[in-house]
Amino acid sequence: MKNHENNVVGPDVMLIALAASIPNAAVFGGFLNLSSSQIKDTNNWIDSIRASSPTRTRSSSSSDNQDKINSWMLYHPSALNMFDQIAYNMKGKKIVTFLDYDGTLSPIVADPDKAFMTKKMRATLKDIARHFPTAIVTGRCRDKVYSFVKLAQLYYAGSHGMDIKGPTKSRTPNKGNDKALLCQPASKFLPMIEEVYKILLEKTKSVPGAKVENNKFCLSVHFRCVDEKCWAALAEQVRLVLNEYPKLKLTQGRKVLEIRPTIKWDKGKALEFLLESLGYDNSNDVFPIYIGDDRTDEDAFKVLRNRGQGIGILVSRVPKDTEASYTLKDPVEVEQFLRRLVEWKRSSTQ
Numbered sequence: 001m002k003n004h005e006n007n008v009v010g011p012d013v014m015l016i017a018l019a020a021s022i023p024n025a026a027v028f029g030g031f032l033n034l035s036s037s038q039i040k041d042t043n044n045w046i047d048s049i050r051a052s053s054p055t056r057t058r059s060s061s062s063s064d065n066q067d068k069i070n071s072w073m074l075y076h077p078s079a080l081n082m083f084d085q086i087a088y089n090m091k092g093k094k095i096v097t098f099l100d101y102d103g104t105l106s107p108i109v110a111d112p113d114k115a116f117m118t119k120k121m122r123a124t125l126k127d128i129a130r131h132f133p134t135a136i137v138t139g140r141c142r143d144k145v146y147s148f149v150k151l152a153q154l155y156y157a158g159s160h161g162m163d164i165k166g167p168t169k170s171r172t173p174n175k176g177n178d179k180a181l182l183c184q185p186a187s188k189f190l191p192m193i194e195e196v197y198k199i200l201l202e203k204t205k206s207v208p209g210a211k212v213e214n215n216k217f218c219l220s221v222h223f224r225c226v227d228e229k230c231w232a233a234l235a236e237q238v239r240l241v242l243n244e245y246p247k248l249k250l251t252q253g254r255k256v257l258e259i260r261p262t263i264k265w266d267k268g269k270a271l272e273f274l275l276e277s278l279g280y281d282n283s284n285d286v287f288p289i290y291i292g293d294d295r296t297d298e299d300a301f302k303v304l305r306n307r308g309q310g311i312g313i314l315v316s317r318v319p320k321d322t323e324a325s326y327t328l329k330d331p332v333e334v335e336q337f338l339r340r341l342v343e344w345k346r347s348s349t350q
């Protein structure tokens, strides 16, 4: 397993990345560590961005690719195919579900403002939250993801877990509201993030298709709709801005550069914080299920692996280096898995 802590792209590393490259061997699936020793040329760096969110046409059906997928699936089997075994392990335990948003509950689309969940997914999510404490853990601004999900009985951890709020409505009827909960470990960075947001808007406005998204405690600079020829120039703009802000760091997501404070807080910490808030800190009978598709979700998968509790499920149809134990192909399969979880719970409580 790879250590994803190296995923941070510091301004210096970014510079080398633009001037240099990453060996192909390091590009396994989408999770790539940009360290100076791996970097050799711009083309390979751009390959890495492309690989972080491969389009369907890239997952060719050649037997070579299929062999790679098959051998990867041996170590990361489908959570749907393995549901009975997962259910066996969950028996008698308190299940808590943690769900990433983009690419997990909603399909990846070109316009981040249009990443809607299906009605079916919302209905399933509502049922899930009726049976288990449920949290959305996302890089998005908390209010923004709430405007997509619109379920008051969930926990929301926005800005990569740096903005956590508990349910505003009780999960179970006839019970009072869950204890108010708010955790914002990066609040002192707000003015800085706001300042950098304005600068990035200005600096990137000449790059057609570039989009800067303000996620409150972090920012996203989107590449998806930018001509590949302009990726390096756009990244260079971002790097130059960040040179002036050493307290901010840059990480790479799915055709997006993410800017966030250099504090030791991530989706894994958010998961730990929520388990503690739910009273499961030292509990042996809790079974957390974390489902996510992105590199940032690896921090949470790693926490579960280290705790030896629950399961991490990576949403991906291509092999990726991951700490997750199981996989699901896409949000459609995520919905099917969550539905089975609801049905299993209903049948086991009858």
Ligand SMILES: O=P(O)(O)OC[C@H]1O[C@H](O[C@H]2O[C@H](CO)[C@@H](O)[C@H](O)[C@H]2O)[C@H](O)[C@@H](O)[C@@H]1O
Pocket (backbone or CB within 6 Å): 100, 101, 102, 103, 107, 108, 109, 110, 111, 112, 115, 137, 138, 139, 140, 213, 215, 220, 222, 224, 253, 254, 255, 256, 258, 294, 296
């Ligand atoms: O933690 P997540 O919920 O997965 O959020 C990570 C980023 O997701 C969004 O961007 C991604 O999805 C967009 C819509 O499908 C897509 O256009 C983009 O290319 C993806 O990177 C969101 O817009 C970002 O702010 C989040 O950081």
